[in-house]
Amino acid sequence: MTGEELCTKLYQRMTAEQDYFRNWLLGQPPAEILDHAAEYTVREDIVMEMEELELPEAQARALLKSKTPLADIYKEWNKVETHHMEDLRDVIEARADAVIRAEKEKGQREGR
Numbered sequence: 001m002t003g004e005e006l007c008t009k010l011y012q013r014m015t016a017e018q019d020y021f022r023n024w025l026l027g028q029p030p031a032e033i034l035d036h037a038a039e040y041t042v043r044e045d046i047v048m049e050m051e052e053l054e055l056p057e058a059q060a061r062a063l064l065k066s067k068t069p070l071a072d073i074y075k076e077w078n079k080v081e082t083h084h085m086e087d088l089r090d091v092i093e094a095r096a097d098a099v100i101r102a103e104k105e106k107g108q109r110e111g112r
Contacts (some may be wrong), residue, residue, distance in 0.1 A: 002057070003056060003057035003060060004054070006055075006057055006060035006061060006064060007060050009060075010050065010060050010063055010064055010069060011047070014046070014069055014070040015047055017070040017071065018043055018044065018070060021043065021070075022040070042077060042078075043070055043074050046077070
């Protein structure tokens with residue numbers, strides 16, 4: 001099997017795994033669904049990335065050894081320290097500064 005074929009097989013397996021997770025999740029009570037909302041979103045992002053990613057053959061083969069490569073990758077991602085909250089803080093502050101600037105410019109145009 002070529003590297004491209006292995007990546008396709010891996011993508012298909014992960015898509016099926018996510019479909020199974022989605023179906024399970026939809027059968028849960030609303031509170032349980034909310035508890036897994038972030039997990040669902042990250043898993044969707046992983047699948048989306050796998051659609052475009054061309055892994056080397058050895059990496060694709062390694063991931064295909066797992067029955068649940070998507071769950072495995074999600075577990076590893078969950079261990080990684082991200083800058084998500086810092087990024088949010090930066091966006092909040094930048095938006096507030098943009099509003100202040102716009103109000104100041106509007107006031108100057110109106111002669112205040």
